[in-house]
Amino acid sequence: MPLFTVSATYELINIKWLRIILFLSVLMPLDCLAQEVPTTPAPRVMRYRNKLPHPGLLRGPYLQAATSTSMLIRWRTDALSRSRVRYGTTAGNLDKMSSDSALVLDHQVKLTGLLPRTKYYYSIGAFTDTLQGDENNYFMTLPVPGEEGKYRIGIFGDCGTNNVQQRTVRDQFVKYLGNNYMDSWILLGDNSYENGTDAQYQPNFFNVYKDNLLKKYPLFPAPGNHDYGNIDFPYVNVPNRGYDIAYYQNFSMPIAGESGGVPSNNPAFYSFDIGNIHFLSLDSYGRESKSAYKMYDTLSEQAQWVKRDLEANKNKGWVVAYWHHPPYTMGTHDSDKEADLIKIRTDFIRILERYKVDLIICGHSHVYERSKLMQGHFGPEATFNAKEHNLNQSTALYNGTDNACPYIKDAKNDAGTVYVVTGSAGKLGTPKATYPHDAMFYSNATMGGASMLEVEGNRLDFKWIAADGVIRDQFTMMKEVNKKTKIKVKRGKPVTLTASFNGKYSWTNSPQTSKSIQVSPPVGTTTYTVKDQYNCVRDVFEVKVTRF
Numbered sequence: 001m002p003l004f005t006v007s008a009t010y011e012l013i014n015i016k017w018l019r020i021i022l023f024l025s026v027l028m029p030l031d032c033l034a035q036e037v038p039t040t041p042a043p044r045v046m047r048y049r050n051k052l053p054h055p056g057l058l059r060g061p062y063l064q065a066a067t068s069t070s071m072l073i074r075w076r077t078d079a080l081s082r083s084r085v086r087y088g089t090t091a092g093n094l095d096k097m098s099s100d101s102a103l104v105l106d107h108q109v110k111l112t113g114l115l116p117r118t119k120y121y122y123s124i125g126a127f128t129d130t131l132q133g134d135e136n137n138y139f140m141t142l143p144v145p146g147e148e149g150k151y152r153i154g155i156f157g158d159c160g161t162n163n164v165q166q167r168t169v170r171d172q173f174v175k176y177l178g179n180n181y182m183d184s185w186i187l188l189g190d191n192s193y194e195n196g197t198d199a200q201y202q203p204n205f206f207n208v209y210k211d212n213l214l215k216k217y218p219l220f221p222a223p224g225n226h227d228y229g230n231i232d233f234p235y236v237n238v239p240n241r242g243y244d245i246a247y248y249q250n251f252s253m254p255i256a257g258e259s260g261g262v263p264s265n266n267p268a269f270y271s272f273d274i275g276n277i278h279f280l281s282l283d284s285y286g287r288e289s290k291s292a293y294k295m296y297d298t299l300s301e302q303a304q305w306v307k308r309d310l311e312a313n314k315n316k317g318w319v320v321a322y323w324h325h326p327p328y329t330m331g332t333h334d335s336d337k338e339a340d341l342i343k344i345r346t347d348f349i350r351i352l353e354r355y356k357v358d359l360i361i362c363g364h365s366h367v368y369e370r371s372k373l374m375q376g377h378f379g380p381e382a383t384f385n386a387k388e389h390n391l392n393q394s395t396a397l398y399n400g401t402d403n404a405c406p407y408i409k410d411a412k413n414d415a416g417t418v419y420v421v422t423g424s425a426g427k428l429g430t431p432k433a434t435y436p437h438d439a440m441f442y443s444n445a446t447m448g449g450a451s452m453l454e455v456e457g458n459r460l461d462f463k464w465i466a467a468d469g470v471i472r473d474q475f476t477m478m479k480e481v482n483k484k485t486k487i488k489v490k491r492g493k494p495v496t497l498t499a500s501f502n503g504k505y506s507w508t509n510s511p512q513t514s515k516s517i518q519v520s521p522p523v524g525t526t527t528y529t530v531k532d533q534y535n536c537v538r539d540v541f542e543v544k545v546t547r548f
């Protein structure tokens, strides 16, 4: 049999070229003529003419740019290979798959058409090999934007050291999490010391978190100065300034609004929703490519986008912003002396306070510092006046101690922000002379830690999990509680009363302890109240029963 049957259709083909093709087909294996051969093949591929080598897993898998219906899974192999993710909602039955036939070292497979807040098991590999995939390879898609639920978001600041502290903090954090799922985790920058190179990201970040966190929980990072190699990139002659740093290559950000929020079209800053929580991840170090502006310059592309995004997301239950450089700190940095910190405080946070952002979380200082609910303090530490700048003097510990009730916001009183510095997931350092900062209720410079945000409907709990596993600070905020409700019904019809808050319930005129109770009061007016266990919140229901 001849190799090719030349039909009349091809008679016009120059016979000289046909001879060249036949000559090449004899000399080379047929699969080398396929388009999948890389233009610059790696040495390991060259050794295998007819069969690709079995790649080894170098990095990941890790979960990026999550939405309620999609997940981007990334990993790195030590040899060029194709990409395939098998997945399904039952462990051991990965009945769906998504593939990419390109031969790459850095693999990215996006799963689409997923169900919201649904658990998916998955495996990664090439077309025939499985690199990883057991009962610990699973994730949950994000909830539908705006939907209420019980959500957990982990917070790691200044983590990338590859030291004992980083591992201890990680282990205590994972222990606290237990069998609970965490909807995502966020990074506050300085994710890899010393210069944020790819070679440093591997041991200082990816290796440390690969087993317990990266493979299960979608990650939404922010950059710090060390991710930029501590280089204040000039914008002139460097049109893409620091965008070629490893941070932007290692992470995929949802910049088109696919995870919620206004599209930023810029990987340095973006926003996303986890249920009824709106997050803004910002870049407090980089200079913008079209100007010398930084985040704190109110004419910067970033600041202008922040305004548009906050304006468009006023209806969210909670708004949380995070970035690296804190406006208030006397930890390992001094917010009275360092220019970036001063400008963020004097210029930038005014925007966020104007939009009633509930919580601002930063790192950079390798300590933990937490304010009360505050507003309008833009000067140095010495000008902080607790009576003037704290909108609520409570500690908000919400643990039964004195003066510890939650911060409460409602439609009429929705102002105030809690500021947190939680930058000790990998490092500690000596604080400044006036530490603790006067604006802070609780500060800790002696122990490392990471934080957990827990939101259930109109209740937000923030916890700092120290390196010894003890929750050494916490606070609670609530919205739209302390309700007074009047209900009118006809005799014989039961009435369901539902508390406005999440917690423990003590009802008057009823022994029940659930959030909702059913009552059948007699004709006339009966008043029911429900309180939490610390007498901090209280709803009143006036039920009027008529005869007809």
Ligand SMILES: [Fe+2]
Residues within 6 Å of the ligand: 190, 224, 225, 226, 324, 363, 364, 365
């Ligand atoms: Fe830093």
